[in-house]
Amino acid sequence: MATVDYPLDRPPVKDTEFSFSQALYSWVATVDHKRLGLMYIVSALLFFVVAGIMAAVIRLQLMFPENDLVGPATYNRLFTMHGTTMVFLVGMPMVAGFSNYLVPLMIGARDMAFPRLNAFGFWIFLFGGLLLYYSYIGGGGLQGAGSAPDVGWFAYAPLSEGAFSRGSATDYWALGVMVAGIGSIASAINVIATALCMRCPGMSLSRMPVFVWVMLIDSWLIVVALPPLTAGQIMLMLDRHLHANFFDTQAGGSAVLWQHIFWIFGHPEVYILIFPAFAILSEVIPVFSRKPLFGRPAMVGAVVAIGFISLGVWAHHMFAVGMTSWSNSFFAASTMFVGIPTGIKIFNWTATMYGGKLRLDTPLLFCCGFLLQFLVAGLTGIMLGVAPFDWQLHDTYFVVAHFHFTLLLGLVFGLFAGIYYWYPKAFGRMYNEKLGKLHFWLFCIGANLTFIPLHFAGMLGMPRRIYTYPAGRGWEGWNMVSTVGVFFQAAGILFFLWTMVRSAFVGEPAGDDPWDGWTLEWATSSPPPEYNFEKLPVVRSSRPLWDLKHPHDPDWKFE
Amino acid sequence: MADALTMERDWQLPDRGTVGILFLIVTESALFAIFVATYLIYIGKSPVGPYPRDVLEIPVVSSICLLSSSLTVYFAEHALLHNKLARFRLWWSATILLGLEFLISTGMEWRKLIYEDHLTISTNLFGSTFYSLVGLHASHVIVGLVFLILVLTVTLMGFPIQTQFRRVKFLSWYWHFVDAIWVIVFTVVYVIGR
Amino acid sequence: MLNPVIALLLQVQVPGVAEHRVTDIFTPLASPAAAEKNIAMLTIAITTAIFVVVGGLILFTIFRFRRRPGDDLHQEPPQVYGSNQIEAAWTIIPLLIVFILIGVSARVIAAVQNASPPKSTLHVTVIGHQWWWEVYYPDYGVRTANEIHIPANIDGQTATYLTLQSADVIHSFWVPQLSGKMDLIPNRNNYLWIDPKDPGVYVGNCAEYCGTQHAKMLLRVIAQTPADFNKWAADQRKPQEENAQAAGAKAAFESLSCISCHAVRGTSAAGRFGPDLTHLMTRQTLAAGIMVNNGRSLRDWVNDPQYPKPGCFMPSMKLTNQELDQVVAYLQSLN
Numbered sequence A: 001m002a003t004v005d006y007p008l009d010r011p012p013v014k015d016t017e018f019s020f021s022q023a024l025y026s027w028v029a030t031v032d033h034k035r036l037g038l039m040y041i042v043s044a045l046l047f048f049v050v051a052g053i054m055a056a057v058i059r060l061q062l063m064f065p066e067n068d069l070v071g072p073a074t075y076n077r078l079f080t081m082h083g084t085t086m087v088f089l090v091g092m093p094m095v096a097g098f099s100n101y102l103v104p105l106m107i108g109a110r111d112m113a114f115p116r117l118n119a120f121g122f123w124i125f126l127f128g129g130l131l132l133y134y135s136y137i138g139g140g141g142l143q144g145a146g147s148a149p150d151v152g153w154f155a156y157a158p159l160s161e162g163a164f165s166r167g168s169a170t171d172y173w174a175l176g177v178m179v180a181g182i183g184s185i186a187s188a189i190n191v192i193a194t195a196l197c198m199r200c201p202g203m204s205l206s207r208m209p210v211f212v213w214v215m216l217i218d219s220w221l222i223v224v225a226l227p228p229l230t231a232g233q234i235m236l237m238l239d240r241h242l243h244a245n246f247f248d249t250q251a252g253g254s255a256v257l258w259q260h261i262f263w264i265f266g267h268p269e270v271y272i273l274i275f276p277a278f279a280i281l282s283e284v285i286p287v288f289s290r291k292p293l294f295g296r297p298a299m300v301g302a303v304v305a306i307g308f309i310s311l312g313v314w315a316h317h318m319f320a321v322g323m324t325s326w327s328n329s330f331f332a333a334s335t336m337f338v339g340i341p342t343g344i345k346i347f348n349w350t351a352t353m354y355g356g357k358l359r360l361d362t363p364l365l366f367c368c369g370f371l372l373q374f375l376v377a378g379l380t381g382i383m384l385g386v387a388p389f390d391w392q393l394h395d396t397y398f399v400v401a402h403f404h405f406t407l408l409l410g411l412v413f414g415l416f417a418g419i420y421y422w423y424p425k426a427f428g429r430m431y432n433e434k435l436g437k438l439h440f441w442l443f444c445i446g447a448n449l450t451f452i453p454l455h456f457a458g459m460l461g462m463p464r465r466i467y468t469y470p471a472g473r474g475w476e477g478w479n480m481v482s483t484v485g486v487f488f489q490a491a492g493i494l495f496f497l498w499t500m501v502r503s504a505f506v507g508e509p510a511g512d513d514p515w516d517g518w519t520l521e522w523a524t525s526s527p528p529p530e531y532n533f534e535k536l537p538v539v540r541s542s543r544p545l546w547d548l549k550h551p552h553d554p555d556w557k558f559e
Numbered sequence B: 001m002a003d004a005l006t007m008e009r010d011w012q013l014p015d016r017g018t019v020g021i022l023f024l025i026v027t028e029s030a031l032f033a034i035f036v037a038t039y040l041i042y043i044g045k046s047p048v049g050p051y052p053r054d055v056l057e058i059p060v061v062s063s064i065c066l067l068s069s070s071l072t073v074y075f076a077e078h079a080l081l082h083n084k085l086a087r088f089r090l091w092w093s094a095t096i097l098l099g100l101e102f103l104i105s106t107g108m109e110w111r112k113l114i115y116e117d118h119l120t121i122s123t124n125l126f127g128s129t130f131y132s133l134v135g136l137h138a139s140h141v142i143v144g145l146v147f148l149i150l151v152l153t154v155t156l157m158g159f160p161i162q163t164q165f166r167r168v169k170f171l172s173w174y175w176h177f178v179d180a181i182w183v184i185v186f187t188v189v190y191v192i193g194r
Numbered sequence C: 001m002l003n004p005v006i007a008l009l010l011q012v013q014v015p016g017v018a019e020h021r022v023t024d025i026f027t028p029l030a031s032p033a034a035a036e037k038n039i040a041m042l043t044i045a046i047t048t049a050i051f052v053v054v055g056g057l058i059l060f061t062i063f064r065f066r067r068r069p070g071d072d073l074h075q076e077p078p079q080v081y082g083s084n085q086i087e088a089a090w091t092i093i094p095l096l097i098v099f100i101l102i103g104v105s106a107r108v109i110a111a112v113q114n115a116s117p118p119k120s121t122l123h124v125t126v127i128g129h130q131w132w133w134e135v136y137y138p139d140y141g142v143r144t145a146n147e148i149h150i151p152a153n154i155d156g157q158t159a160t161y162l163t164l165q166s167a168d169v170i171h172s173f174w175v176p177q178l179s180g181k182m183d184l185i186p187n188r189n190n191y192l193w194i195d196p197k198d199p200g201v202y203v204g205n206c207a208e209y210c211g212t213q214h215a216k217m218l219l220r221v222i223a224q225t226p227a228d229f230n231k232w233a234a235d236q237r238k239p240q241e242e243n244a245q246a247a248g249a250k251a252a253f254e255s256l257s258c259i260s261c262h263a264v265r266g267t268s269a270a271g272r273f274g275p276d277l278t279h280l281m282t283r284q285t286l287a288a289g290i291m292v293n294n295g296r297s298l299r300d301w302v303n304d305p306q307y308p309k310p311g312c313f314m315p316s317m318k319l320t321n322q323e324l325d326q327v328v329a330y331l332q333s334l335n
């Protein structure tokens, strides 16, 4: 029905002094999508620092051959927790955080479709994350073995079965991820309902900002791709506790089935993770180039295409399990087809910048970094998709390099672009541009220094997930350089955290619309009031603020 | 170009509850799909018995009950739409009874399988896939029944349920979904799997 | 920082045979690896070309259209919304490239996976264990561990077919210069073939994470001339010969619980949990390639396997010095 569920002229809430406990209560009990969005993003950043420090320990261990900074058991827990945290407790809440904060603002709505479900989603996600980390305390279980899970982030059976993973650590992995996943599904359904049912008058689907489109498709992908993981985890738990036989190879169960189930989830998952970056770039690049997004329908179509194709490529993670040559060829083909819509996106972003007036401030710098680095990541992905080449590259550091180029030099760069871009909206103050640029350059240099060399280590035969390696196999130099890069990254992150915290208090007041933006979130005050818009906007084109600012040359004449 | 006021007045969007419940069903379907696929993959792979053809009996009566409960819930919804409260209660109770009958016969079936045929979830792959798939479905029946009973209780206590027609409608959709899943489970377990 | 025991790996040298320890996938030494290298080079060439063109375009755009100090900030650039021709072009060209890559991939996949065995083929079964390799030669009835002896393909007509199985979790067989990897999966048979032309030692690793000591699950393929290989196989076939001098040591060994995990053919030791120790001294390395096989390291290993390989499934037997001497003496007689 109609969106106008709220009185149109609610008086602005007066900012009154709060005591600390009142403030705390107001955050804990909030159902405001902006607060929940910020809570998602802040907890994701905290988890990022935790998992990043784990990564630093991993790299220090691998700095020298035969290093014994940590032992094998500790190391295996480190990479399992690093990978699991980064994917489920950094990447996923970032999806929820950005879409929560921005989708209602961008479609001119006063809140999400289901505000309480929204709060539920956040708290259950946080609970899942804490449950996972509780394994460091409770993971030993009654058998007293292990602390955190050490089965790798994809927990291949039968290694994750009771016979080979004693103690409770793997149970915490399965439960923590499952619970956090329920939060993600809740939030995804909410985003879908919001984008479809809460748009302000005039905001037809064809005028909806590309950010909202991408988040809509991302949420759809979550809704269809996350349950397979839950199903697999239920089976794993039945195996571990009721001695069911799903993955028990002694009783005829199949070890390959777990891989199929996991990657039916796992492959779409990586696109679920990258879509927020796509969404952010599609907003930042146009505004910072002063041009509309080039080929808007194609950009949306490409995301839809990626979403669909990504459901049919999962077995490219399994080229080495001994599938038939037909299956191998099929999955090689479907994998490479993803490159086409992704290429369209890269080309259209570039075309958006082409002929513009690029404002090379921190947000756009991160976007440019994304474009170049994600190009590398995608092309190494194509190399992996060529199945015979993958027989060599699979489970080596080449794969590690590939996915850090997608996730760190891609996704995280995109997220930083978004964080800087909307920072003035969320806090009403400007971040420090100098520190932002410093962060960018340190992080860019550091990340490349860390992950470019690992491609070569992989091609020299270095397998992943090894806690140590002998000297004399040609891997030492690459690993040394890689570790040095982490120091640059860490320094960059420290500058980032510093400017984020500091500018929230002493940054220059930003005003409502510091970037001269075009989407509705810039039409309200910074930070936006609880009800977002005093009067619900009415929209006639995909750039409503452009229309307002250029009454003689509005977009709706062309659409 | 229409002016702002008419645009605002003519602005129509889908109902958010409808969208929410539809995507809940989508996500549940994805969950079932994996269990169904696993069942299909493991048919005939059990190294030791008991095998489905030895122990499974086709649950004709309970399936008829569950499927007809889709009809009764539809009648109930229809009655509520036309404000026929007594009739609503009648059909609604019928739905609950039919659902309970289904649940009880599933329980009897499991009892027989466990105590007479010695088939448990850990016996073989058939046991693992059977109990997990049928159990997952049964747990959805239970959730549905809890909500159905809740609605009946508040109705009997005099709550004006007509005001909650949307929610009743969503509940009946969910119930249809549970029935539809049973058709698939039935085909896979009792037809193909035997 | 250097763990002394493992540093010994550097000293493993087989006289007269090249050891290929730097496992560069671009210097293949057998047919499957060569086929994979060729398609790799093609793929790299194509992707590099794409990178140069697209990356160049991006860099040019950033550089050319960056905002400069003198720019008029109130003048917006021309608003371009898209162009069907250009967008069609950058859809179709990648599509063509992708079709080429798919065609080539499918051919190489079929060529490697569906190759039919040549005239003289050796069959070997490799069984993965946490964290060592059991190697079984069905044609010879020989069982050994961690080092796979095969005949080199000198006449161009010889290949080795591996049947890959696992006793516990998933492992992966990978000797980069011979072939891409193939997993060893419990309750399943996988197959792989290799045909190194030159005699030599080819180093590889377990390539699928399989638990605590996945890192120290190295693998060596030892290719020999057919004559040498036949001699080796004939020697391995013989049961362990009794050595009069080591009789006391043998009794000591058999009185310990070693025999519940290890087998020595022709003796009462018949355990199957750990590696078969028959002809142990014909192996160059110990414990899945992590240390050279000699008296000193044998002693170190038996004394406390958890020091060189923490977490491995052979416990420290807490032997007295005297028992250690005897056991090591016995092990050294197994040649």
Ligand code: HEA
Residues within 6 Å of the ligand: A270, A271, A273, A274, A316, A317, A335, A336, A338, A339, A340, A342, A343, A344, A346, A374, A375, A377, A378, A379, A380, A381, A382, A384, A385, A386, A390, A393, A394, A395, A399, A402, A403, A406, A407, A410, A411, C050, C054, C093, C094, C095, C097, C098
């Ligand atoms: C954000 C995450 C993300 C993204 C976006 C991608 C994108 C892609 N990935 Fe990646 N991938 C991961 C995250 C991601 N990946 C992770 C986490 C793993 C490892 C999991 C684990 O094992 O732990 C992995 C592993 C992985 C594998 C398995 C490797 C192995 O274990 O053996 C493969 C194999 O095919 C692959 C391929 C691809 C391809 C083809 C793309 C494509 O989408 C890339 C498409 C982009 C381009 C191609 C560039 C732009 C296009 C053009 C400029 C047009 C012209 C191009 C052509 C004509 C080709 N990935």
Ligand code: HEA
Residues within 6 Å of the ligand: A048, A049, A050, A051, A052, A053, A055, A056, A058, A059, A079, A080, A082, A083, A084, A086, A087, A090, A091, A152, A153, A154, A400, A404, A407, A408, A411, A412, A447, A450, A464, A465, A466, A467, A486, A489, A490, A491, A493, A494
């Ligand atoms: C979003 C995803 C994401 C991100 C951002 C990262 C970020 C990083 N990753 Fe990770 N990684 C994964 C996802 C990700 N990773 C996954 C899925 C795996 C697979 C796991 C598995 O195999 O199961 C993996 C595995 C993995 C490995 C392979 C381990 C192995 O196979 O043995 C390595 C090794 O180098 C590594 C390194 C790093 C490094 C150095 C960073 C850096 O970019 C981190 C930078 C951040 C910081 C350094 C922290 C912030 C800094 C400060 C707060 C300052 C203070 C810092 C110090 C005191 C040091 N990662």
Ligand code: CUA
Residues within 6 Å of the ligand: C128, C129, C131, C170, C171, C172, C206, C207, C208, C209, C210, C211, C214, C215, C217
């Ligand atoms: Cu065996 Cu890794």
Ligand SMILES: [Cu+2]
Residues within 6 Å of the ligand: A266, A267, A270, A314, A316, A317
């Ligand atoms: Cu993938």
